[in-house]
Amino acid sequence: MVKYIDIADDIRSKIIEEKYTYGQKLPYEYVLCVTYHCNKETMKKALDILVKEGLIVRRRGAGTFVKDYNPSMESPNKSNYFTKGLTERFAGIKKIDSEIIAFEVIPSDETISKKLQIEEGSFVYHIIRFRKLDDKPYSLEIIYMPISIIPNLKVDHLKTSIYQYIENDLKLKIQSAHKTVRGHLSSQLEQDYLGLKETEPYFEVEQVAYLSSGVIFEYSFSRFHYNDFELQTVTVAM
Secondary structure, X not given: OOHHHHHHHHHHHHHHOXXXXXXXXXXXXXXXXXXXXXXXXXXXXXXXXXXXXXXXXXXXXXXXXXXXXXXXXXXXXXXXXXXXXHHHHHOOOOOEEEEEEEEEEEEOOHHHHHHHOOOOOOEXXXXXXXXXXXXXXXXXXXXXXXXXXXXXXXHHHHHOOHHHHHHHHOOOOEEEEEEEEEXXXXXHHHXXXXXXXXXXXXXXXXXXXXXXXXXXXXXXXXXXXXXXXXXXXXXXXX
């Protein structure tokens, strides 16, 4: 295991176990370097992972702090704590069906390249999936993944669980995801699959997902019927 990943894993565990409590200032970086027997560049890479995961925040002139995360609001599990796929969330609860609308390899354009942090023109999977729960429309997924990071992806993986293929077959650890929620008026695609009318909106969750190494492996959009979408969040005052 790479040193900075080991360090990130250890600090993350201390946050989850409340050895570092939310809102607490972390030790100075040079103290962490001494503690973990590493140089400043290695520590920076470790802390960068935790910043991307949303666990810590750097405040100019003040230091690095654990973000306002309250462990009592979650059920942490090291393998799926930060992000879970649909299959894992509803396994044994609902019947899941996936229809593959598109599955192809394309060169990345400027936008996709910036989101995935790869060179423009690098080959990526372009996937569109329609997913149903208990035979009812649930979501449309538009996914881009770099072939260099997720090789040998097959249709069978798309019909079951891409995330299980990544973790169980490729032995990569999915660590975190940054999500942005927005609304749009439906196009023909959403009308056909989500049952929306021409003037009706859908809600979209844009996601950039990270491996434990800090590498981005997914840029995706999940689209939902406005009646089936609910966002729950918790805000904790400092």
